[in-house]
Amino acid sequence: MSYWAAPVQCEGRLARDIRKSRAHTGCIFQQFNLVNRLTVLENVLIGALGSTPLWRTCVRWFTRQQKQRAYQALTRVGMAHFSYQRVSTLSGGQQQRVAIARALMQQAQVILADEPIASLDPESARIVMDTLRDINQTDGITVVVTLHQVDYALRYCERIVALRQGNVFYDGGSQHFDNDRFDHLYRSINRVEQNAQAA
Structure with missing residues (x-):
């Protein structure tokens, strides 16, 4: 390393x-x-x-x-x-x-x-x-x-690395992290949390 x-x-x-x-x-x-x-x-x-x-x-x-x-x-x-x-x-x-x-x-x-x-x-x-x-x-x-x-x-x-469930969801310029990506990221996170609560 x-x-x-x-x-x-x-x-x-x-x-x-x-x-x-x-x-x-x-x-x-x-x-x-x-x-x-x-x-x-x-x-x-x-x-x-x-x-x-x-x-x-x-x-x-x-x-x-x-x-x-x-x-x-x-x-x-x-x-x-x-x-x-x-x-x-x-x-x-x-x-x-x-x-x-x-x-x-x-x-x-x-x-x-x-x-x-x-x-x-x-x-x-x-x-x-x-x-x-x-x-x-x-x-x-x-x-x-x-x-x-x-x-x-x-x-x-200038650069954003967004993580979801420990994996890289997005890695790129902040200018390209639009509302669609934001919604998709947090929609997925909410779904995971709901599944965890249901279990």
């Missing part, structure tokens, strides 16, 4: 340089996965752990350059003025933007976002999706997002 042309796993064994591959993969989670007792800046600096010597990570010793990069990432997502505030005091949308800044701090080649707007209000969801789209279009970073909100997928994603 390979990832970005680098071997990740072979015959059930992880590759020796798997840490390097992980370091270049940014992950954004539905529940943010931030450390609540740390400040916003410290949470973003966690994104640098993959490229920082172990002895420095143990004492949370980050270079001035790393701190500048973290601040730039926070500026990019509109959260720089919260740098020294505890993460636990932020709203859900603000925490998700901190998580995005952490992925930027990693200098990730790809960002995997698992339902990043599922627990957010509409305005916060819009800001988060605008930010992810800007990262993709401006920086050329691949962003893979899982969404249940089809309207957001159509509005923000």
Whole structure:
């Protein structure tokens, strides 16, 4: 198994340089996965752990350059003025933007976002999706997002992969995912659920 042309796993064994591959993969989670007792800046600096010597990570010793990069990432997502505030005091949308800044701090080649707007209000969801789209279009970073909100997928994603019962139902441009395909997808899902309830 390979990832970005680098071997990740072979015959059930992880590759020796798997840490390097992980370091270049940014992950954004539905529940943010931030450390609540740390400040916003410290949470973003966690994104640098993959490229920082172990002895420095143990004492949370980050270079001035790393701190500048973290601040730039926070500026990019509109959260720089919260740098020294505890993460636990932020709203859900603000925490998700901190998580995005952490992925930027990693200098990730790809960002995997698992339902990043599922627990957010509409305005916060819009800001988060605008930010992810800007990262993709401006920086050329691949962003893979899982969404249940089809309207957001159509509005923000150039390519859609729709799944039905664990199989690929549609894989193509969002402009070709029309109402007929949408109706057919959800009609089939409803039929499966009804059959399951009847059984």
